[in-house]
Amino acid sequence: MTLTSSTERHHRSSLRWAVSDILTMARRNLLALFRIPTAMVFAVIQPVMFVLLFRYVFGGSIQIRGFDYVNFLIPGILVQTTIFGAIGTAIGLAEDLQRGLIERFRALPMARMAVLGGRTVSDLARNVLVLVVITGVGMLVGFRPHGGVGAYVQASLLMLLFAYCISWGFAYVGLAAPNSETAQAMTFPLIFPLTFASSIFVQVAKLPSWLRPFARNQPVSQAAEAVRGLMLGTPHGESTWITLIWAVGLIAVLGPLATSRYRRAL
Amino acid sequence: MSVAARTCAISLSEIAMLRRYRLSRTTQALVQYFVPKLLPMSDYAVEALNIVRTFKDGEILALNDVTLQVPRGEVFGLLGPNGSGKTTMIRILSTILKPTSGTASVNGFDVTEHPQSVRRSIGLAGQFATVDENLTGFENLRMVGLLNHMEKSRVVKRSHELLERFGLSGAANRTCKTYSGGMRRRLDLAAALVANPPLLFLDEPTTGLDPQSRQDLWSIIEGLVEEGTSVLLTTQYLEEADRLAKQLVVLNHGKIIAEGTSDQLKARLGNTVLSLSFATTDDARRGAELIQHVSTKPANVEGTVVDITVESGPASAAEALRRIDGSGITVVGLSLREPSLDDVFLSLTGHKVEDTDTPTTVEDAKGRRARKARS
Numbered sequence: 001m002t003l004t005s006s007t008e009r010h011h012r013s014s015l016r017w018a019v020s021d022i023l024t025m026a027r028r029n030l031l032a033l034f035r036i037p038t039a040m041v042f043a044v045i046q047p048v049m050f051v052l053l054f055r056y057v058f059g060g061s062i063q064i065r066g067f068d069y070v071n072f073l074i075p076g077i078l079v080q081t082t083i084f085g086a087i088g089t090a091i092g093l094a095e096d097l098q099r100g101l102i103e104r105f106r107a108l109p110m111a112r113m114a115v116l117g118g119r120t121v122s123d124l125a126r127n128v129l130v131l132v133v134i135t136g137v138g139m140l141v142g143f144r145p146h147g148g149v150g151a152y153v154q155a156s157l158l159m160l161l162f163a164y165c166i167s168w169g170f171a172y173v174g175l176a177a178p179n180s181e182t183a184q185a186m187t188f189p190l191i192f193p194l195t196f197a198s199s200i201f202v203q204v205a206k207l208p209s210w211l212r213p214f215a216r217n218q219p220v221s222q223a224a225e226a227v228r229g230l231m232l233g234t235p236h237g238e239s240t241w242i243t244l245i246w247a248v249g250l251i252a253v254l255g256p257l258a259t260s261r262y263r264r265a266l
Numbered sequence: 267m268s269v270a271a272r273t274c275a276i277s278l279s280e281i282a283m284l285r286r287y288r289l290s291r292t293t294q295a296l297v298q299y300f301v302p303k304l305l306p307m308s309d310y311a312v313e314a315l316n317i318v319r320t321f322k323d324g325e326i327l328a329l330n331d332v333t334l335q336v337p338r339g340e341v342f343g344l345l346g347p348n349g350s351g352k353t354t355m356i357r358i359l360s361t362i363l364k365p366t367s368g369t370a371s372v373n374g375f376d377v378t379e380h381p382q383s384v385r386r387s388i389g390l391a392g393q394f395a396t397v398d399e400n401l402t403g404f405e406n407l408r409m410v411g412l413l414n415h416m417e418k419s420r421v422v423k424r425s426h427e428l429l430e431r432f433g434l435s436g437a438a439n440r441t442c443k444t445y446s447g448g449m450r451r452r453l454d455l456a457a458a459l460v461a462n463p464p465l466l467f468l469d470e471p472t473t474g475l476d477p478q479s480r481q482d483l484w485s486i487i488e489g490l491v492e493e494g495t496s497v498l499l500t501t502q503y504l505e506e507a508d509r510l511a512k513q514l515v516v517l518n519h520g521k522i523i524a525e526g527t528s529d530q531l532k533a534r535l536g537n538t539v540l541s542l543s544f545a546t547t548d549d550a551r552r553g554a555e556l557i558q559h560v561s562t563k564p565a566n567v568e569g570t571v572v573d574i575t576v577e578s579g580p581a582s583a584a585e586a587l588r589r590i591d592g593s594g595i596t597v598v599g600l601s602l603r604e605p606s607l608d609d610v611f612l613s614l615t616g617h618k619v620e621d622t623d624t625p626t627t628v629e630d631a632k633g634r635r636a637r638k639a640r641s
Contacts, residue, residue: 021412024412028405035441038558100392103357103414104390104410107360107390109385109413109414110415129640259475
């Protein structure tokens with residue numbers, strides 16, 4: 001049976017093709033990101049504005065015991081920005097669906113998972129860029145991470161992993177939304193409480209008592225605590241492990257949810 | 267057939283079908299010459315048997331028992347108004363949708379059992395010209411080529427070839443946002459051709475195009491067929507089906523209501539439509555009765571206009587006027603025209619194409635959404 005080559009060759013190399021397809025799709029998304037000015041503003045300029053706003057406008061009125069506010073702030077902004085970035089996943093998928101591109105992809109012999117895989121991977125790449133930019137801007141405005149380079153890299157990896165897992169949830173939102181405007185609107189009620197009722201900008205202890213239990217235990221606060229602790233070399237309890245567990249738990253639930261939604265999307 | 271033999275047959279026919287594998291020209295020619303001779307390959311590019319497709323838990327019946335056989339190497343037309351199920355059929359054959367019941371094979375591969383093999387052997391281009399607006403023309407083709415698992419160097423070469431051929435070389439490095447409607451369609455078609463598939467699905471390729479772009483696209487399609495590509499084309503235009511398709515079926519409400527060559531259909535229709543307009547609707551009704559005898563087809567009254575399909579235009583027109591003359595009715599206008607899709611439907615179903623303001627299928631609603639998004 002030397003002639004079965006073609007089909008078998010495809011099965012054997014299917015993993016290689018899946019990786020290649022994901023990269024092709026991710027590259028396509030990144031090209032678009034760099035070409036749409038609004039996407040670039042949303043991804044990079046907005047977080048820089050947040051840094052400046054909180055550093056120079058609100059920062060003066062916020063006292064955090066034991067921290068220089070700029071040191072408290074930058075790790076928080078990093079977490080906030082990478083999570084905000086997941087909105088891009090929702091909008092991008094809703095747009096592809098709306099424009100009929102997903103339909104075209106379905107008629108191609110590409111790996112089934114490459115549409116979602118490519119989208120989430122391109123968001124990951126964008127988050128790496130954002131991480132570098134914000135770190136640079138942060139240093140310019142006085143951010144001094146005392147935890148050391150190794151811990152900074154660890155913190156960055158943890159944050160990127162956490163954001164990657166979250167983006168699968170937003171992939172689901174994008175596929176469920178009838179158009180990109182609605183997709184964007186649907187993400188805000190999710191993302192606002194998670195990023196603002198958290199320890200990203202302020203200490204949880206200063207929040208009203210009814211809000212504290214949620215703010216202390218929700219995953220984004222845990223991620224912010226862990227990333228801040230690692231970057232600054234300050235104690236952060238069990239938050240690293242809790243963040244890792246959240247990340248694994250989120251992707252275990254959101255991944256299959258988004259995938260099954262993708263199968264039914266047309 | 268045993269499983270092993272079947273796998274073997276599928277692999278062989280895949281090799282035979284897929285011109286994009288990097289075989290030397292001689293090997294390619296040998297394979298393409300011998301494999302079809304050794305294997306009992308179907309003469310049809312598409313064979314669909316009793317396809318039924320429903321939407322919304324069976325509430326909407328988009329396709330009702332459709333059976334099709336598309337021969338290799340020619341254009342086969344699927345003619346019908348909006349919402350008749352044409353797009354649903356194309357989506358099933360291109361593995362985007364699964365049929366509710368029935369079976370279909372494309373290039374010898376079953377659409378539900380071997381969807382990836384089907385995908386490797388087809389190209390799909392549609393009325394919504396799904397190109398990525400943020401990519402350039404070249405990048406669009408490269409993306410589709412890579413997703414077809416072609417080698418990089420071949421993708422680049424093939425992309426430039428197609429851009430050149432479709433008059434898009436000058437626009438190759440511009441993002442598609444800046445493209446005109448005609449350019450988008452050509453790029454969409456080029457994307458469907460990157461992997462050099464033996465079968466093309468064209469879903470209303472010229473809907474909404476200006477006459478010149480339409481002519482250009484028609485010539486391109488004719489060129490492809492000359493090179494041996496099979497084409498399944500859907501259209502709302504009788505003129506388009508007439509010019510391109512050797513054989514066609516007429517679809518209405520998900521059912522095939524007529525099939526044959528375009529000449530056979532025309533013969534059933536009569537060749538010309540005689541249209542008379544009157545001063546009042548009463549006159550039109552009386553006029554219709556008077557001229558009924560010039561044709562075996564029924565006269566159709568709509569407002570003050572009477573349409574009737576006739577065998578011979580000028581003779582029938584003269585005859586009609588003679589009959590009306592002296593009855594006291596005034597004819598205010600007269601014209602002779604080629605039959606349109608409306609006339610086909612009138613003749614086949616006895617009523618005009620229904621207004622499709624309310625979507626009859628899910629595609630329609632989606633199509634509208636896509637159109638809206640574009641404008």
